[in-house]
Amino acid sequence: GSGGGGKGKRSWLPTLHVVRHGSKAVTRHWKPMHLERQKLMAVTEYIPPKPAIPERCLKPLVKKIEEETGYERLVRRQAVEAFRESRMITVCQYNSLSNDDMLMLRHQLRKHNIHVKFFPNEIIIPFLLESKYVNLLPLFVGRNIVLVSPETKAKEMLRMLKRVPQIVLLGACIENTILSKEGVVKFSKLPSLEVAQGEMVGTLSLVASQTSSLLCRSSLHLTALLDQYVKQQSNGTGETNVQAEMGPAESSQGV
Numbered sequence: 001g002s003g004g005g006g007k008g009k010r011s012w013l014p015t016l017h018v019v020r021h022g023s024k025a026v027t028r029h030w031k032p033m034h035l036e037r038q039k040l041m042a043v044t045e046y047i048p049p050k051p052a053i054p055e056r057c058l059k060p061l062v063k064k065i066e067e068e069t070g071y072e073r074l075v076r077r078q079a080v081e082a083f084r085e086s087r088m089i090t091v092c093q094y095n096s097l098s099n100d101d102m103l104m105l106r107h108q109l110r111k112h113n114i115h116v117k118f119f120p121n122e123i124i125i126p127f128l129l130e131s132k133y134v135n136l137l138p139l140f141v142g143r144n145i146v147l148v149s150p151e152t153k154a155k156e157m158l159r160m161l162k163r164v165p166q167i168v169l170l171g172a173c174i175e176n177t178i179l180s181k182e183g184v185v186k187f188s189k190l191p192s193l194e195v196a197q198g199e200m201v202g203t204l205s206l207v208a209s210q211t212s213s214l215l216c217r218s219s220l221h222l223t224a225l226l227d228q229y230v231k232q233q234s235n236g237t238g239e240t241n242v243q244a245e246m247g248p249a250e251s252s253q254g255v
Contacts, residue, residue, distance in 0.1 A: 075123050082117055083133060086148035090157060090172040090184070091139040097166045105164055112156040114149040135178050139170045154188040 033041075068076070083089060097105075106116050121140055128137050145167065147157060152174055161167055172184050179187060191199070 072123055075119060076127060078117070079119050079124055079127050082115075082146070082148045083127075083131065086150055088114075088147075088149045088152045088154065088157075088172065088174045089133070089136075090147040091136060091170045092145050092147060092161070093168040093170055094143045094145045095166040095168070097164070101164065101166075105160065105167070108160050109147065109157070112149070112153050112160075113151055114147055114153060114157055114160075117146040117148055119144075119146060132176075133173060136171070136173060144170075152187075154184055158185065158188050 102116075109116060121144075124140060124146075125137065128134055128140070149157075154172070154174065158169070161169055169181050169184065171181060172179050174184070174187060190196075
């Protein structure tokens with residue numbers, strides 16, 4: 001009975017056993033290379049030869065010549081015509097402006113024969129470099145508009161631009177003279193050509209009349225002096241004759 005009881009207390013052993021196979025222990029550690037071997041590796045290291053002439057010098061830079069498109073030629077022709085036929089060329093800085101305001105500004109300026117032109121810097125700058133307007137180049141920075149007119153109506157232009165603060169006046173070329181913003185303002189205060197011509201004619205006529213009066217004054221004065229002298233001479237001769245006639249009469253009465 002006890003034997004049977006002992007057999008019942010034994011533990012159950014599984015038929016499969018899981019065995020873990022771990023990696024082998026690392027027995028070789030890194031060791032520094034021997035000095036002699038280091039010297040040998042340094043001496044036998046391959047060094048590629050350097051070219052005598054740099055590669056960038058062997059291949060010349062080829063600049064691609066871009067031909068103008070039809071649109072660019074058209075805009076360039078318009079710029080040449082606008083600058084050639086205009087007596088007043090004004091450069092302004094163009095800021096954001098609605099289409100309606102821009103259309104209204106164009107209409108108001110066209111009443112005074114002033115036209116608004118948009119020329120890209122890629123087209124207008126090469127044109128200015130080859131023309132007599134090269135001194136206008138510093139004004140073409142960013143987005144610009146050009147106001148051109150065959151007449152010098154600076155006063156009307158400034159009055160229109162005051163209503164649109166988004167367009168800032170930078171400078172102008174009036175009658176082949178480059179003016180700053182202050183110069184344009186001073187030019188607008190000058191009288192018109194007709195008024196200036198009238199003032200000049202009046203001044204010249206006044207000078208001519210004064211000159212003629214001065215020239216005639218001496219002759220008139222001389223004539224008056226001669227008349228006075230003649231009168232004095234005639235009066236002196238008459239008195240002498242009267243005294244000569246009265247002299248014998250008085251003597252006869254005395255006798």
